[in-house]
Amino acid sequence: MDDREALVALNLIEGIGPVRARQLLEHFAGPVAILQASAAQLQRVGGIGPETAASIAGWEKNIDLKGELDRIEKFGCHIVVQSDETYPELLKQIYDPPIVLYVKGTLSVKDKNAVAVVGSRMTTHYGMETARKLAFQLAYIGVTVVSGGARGIDTAAHQGALHSKGRTIAILGTGINIVFPAENAELFERIAAQGAVVTQFPFNRKADKQSFPIRNRLVAGMTLGTVVVEANLTSGALITAKMAADNGRQVFAVPGRIDSPRSKGCHELIKNGAKLCEGAEDILCEFEYLFPANNRPSPLKDSPNLPALSLSDNETAVYDLIDNEEMAIDDLIRRSGLPASAVSVALLGLEMKRLLRQLPGKVFVKNT
DSSP, rough: OOOOHHHHHHSSSOOOOHHHHHHHHHHSSSSHHHHHHHHHHHHTTTTTTTTHHHHHHHHHHHOOOHHHHHHHHHTTTTEETTTTTTHHHHHHHHOOSSSSEEEOOOGGEEEEEEEEOOOOOOOOHHHHHHHHHHHHHHHOOOOTTEEEEOOOOOHHHHHHHHHHTTEEEOSSOOOOTOOSSSSGHHHHHHHHHHSSEEESSOTTTOTTTTHHHHHHHHHHTSSSSEEEOOOOOTTTHHHHHHHHHHHOOOOOOOOOOOOOOHHHHHHHHHHTTEEEOOOOOOOOOOTTTSOOOOGGGOSSSSSOGGGGGSSSSHHHHHHHOOOOOOEHHHHHHHHHHHOHHHHHHHHHHHHHHTTTTTTTTTTTOOOO
């Protein structure tokens, strides 16, 4: 057994979280030595009581390490530990970084320039479109977009980043083999192909009230800042924002309608000092040292070398339907024969590529 396998074993033991794991690693020569220690030796470590010491000392009877290693191999994921070059540097700086990360896809040193885009599961069309546009703009100029893979704003953020051909990372509140929500199975595969799906939880760990705040800690911890797009006053996105602030990271909030409950959380953040965010430039100007204005592609202006200008089949079909006159979205749906959701996504892509512009009333016209 090597150190990496020993860390996987420690992560499987009930009651051993990142803080206790760090205390143990500071006391013993390494993770293998921890698993070889007696219960009496383990109890000499602060915070390790008799019950936890017994669990560690009896780890071979209490956990199935070989089974977990087999599951990792068969699933096609891999383990990243803090000594690895690709372990997120920002995540190492928080109080309780995970000792192991399960990763499907690839982490990159480029992910040091990462921003979280989060929000409510119950959202509005405005919130979804805003999240997609922000994520598209950020990912296009090289920022890794991080979110929680959940329904609503998280899903929209991942979709926007993928559409720009940029990187995105989904942090799960479950084991890596559990798709939650179920409808995001295909999305998770696309994320893994263009970034990474990540969790600190072992296989088969189901979501619960504890796992989501733990997931939010990773989202906030591995990013330079957190953007809350839409959230009510009880949204978990506010927990992520608080964790970001606690770690000394920047918090941004997108304003919404003053009479919408789903904007109350964002407005509260702005009142308490979060930076008001109306577009990607509001985020980038906070990290000018990373993305100098004269040395980065603009997410808001045309670029003759825009890599995303290769159109999808749906984008081509929708674009070809629009002549030099205005066309309403309902007409585009009817004439294209495509589902409404597919037309909406295609229109968003065409807008971001500056091939179309939207007029009031969901009417579209070609840019000339």
